[in-house]
Amino acid sequence: MNDTDKLSHRLALLEGVEIAPADLEAIVKEIEDNLRVVAELEEFAKDTPWISQQTQPAGKKA
């Protein structure tokens, strides 16, 4: 799949909202930035457990 198609898949997540071309261009750029960020975070967190808890310690009491 080429990059254009990959991006189309992403933009499909915008649920068909009509967005002006100039705005779409800015959004696409940020989406591309985020893809790079995710790649960096994947590498950073690769040995870290998957979690689903809140960020506080488990026995939370002030």
Add this chain to the structure above:
Amino acid sequence: MASSEILELSLTDLSWLIAGRKLSSSEAVAAALARLEKLEPKLNAFITVLGEQARAEAKKADEEIGRGNYRGALRGVPVTIKDMFDTKGVRTTGGSKILRDWIPNTDSALVERLHAAGAIIIGKTNLDEFGHGGTSTLSHFGPVHNPWNIERIAGGSSGGSAAAVASGIGPISYGTETGSSVRRPASYCGIVGFKPTFGIISRHGSFRGAWSQDHVGLFARTVKDIALGLDPVAGFDARDPASVQQDTPAYTSRLEASVKGMRVGVLKKFLDGVDPAVRAAFDAAIKIFASEGGEIIDLDVPEISYAAMTSMLTSSAESAGINRRWFRERYHDFVPHVARGLAVGMAITASEYLTAQRARHRIRVAVGAAYEKVDIIAAPTTARVAPPLSEGVKGNGDDARHATYNQSNLLRFPSMLGLPGCSLPCGINPEGLPIGIQLIGAWFADQTVLNAAAAYQSATDWHTRRPAIANAMGA
């Protein structure tokens, strides 16, 4: 007492005078409203002003106090709140066109507690739309102007609250923070901004920016005022899933202005790129901590380099989730920059969000380990002073998408991890703009942070400086 003198009073002193009936709530509220009226054309810090209601409540407060019934430190005190908090019978907009005419029929937890404490809400402050921003220029109701220089931003998203307190329009204001929305505007406006540990203050009835990072916070001129304003509003609330069980808040009675023996961590590798005047003020502040008995410890937590990216990805996805319906139905009614941000968030997949949570956990573990070695972490709140309004949203200089952009990391990691953080003024730059230092504590070490901040204020006088606009305008 002249209005200008009333508006110079700290919350501590104002409360004492009201309690002792040396000053009436009506006088205090009238003074605050008069200053609001004079400065508002320049600041645009408010969306809704509750003049008539506030005067009526002040009159009742005076009658109640006259009968010997005094509720506590906030009784009869004029306060302001960010327009993120549901207020029964009062327009609550979130800074958005979407809710510009919405009137809730219930109070948020914050407003409930302020009413119970007898505070007089005089207005609802301006903000970045639904908290999505760091400048307070992204409001349907226009940008907030910084009282120190009205051509500068107040910071966001709680800019209206910060501008109000800095201008003397009420001694205390309540805001929210998801990324930096209490600490940054506090720094830009030269006042104290405190964000407690995640879950200390209930968020029930306030709009969500990003549910796993949203906090309620406070603005005041002194740390003691922060403690006084925190006690009545902190406490468990079952309606907020993040709310924590806690002892009855007693931050004021436990406030001790001391850093003797406190280990103060400085993340030196994260100070690159900070404006020279900000760096000089920060270094001077560290020397104060050392001279007051704190132990300064060089700290390195390289994992914090990923905090801004992790926090932003998390916020972006959560905000999109929260606003999904309006995104579909009202996209064009959002402020354009906010709308674009939501679109980016919509394009984040679930697995990418979960990857960010793994990264968040790694950072959390590393920061937790750091707090075995230090009691607080000190850092400049922002890399530069308040930028010009003309620079718009780019003015903050944040770049959350590069691991090396340290300042964004220092701003974002406390709210991402739910740590208590306090920004307080530590200098004025050559252009006459405030500089802030932030103190960040471990989870539930809110008292430690407040004590350290109080110690700094006891040894310095930056918190007594006022913007010229407040002095020139008088009452």
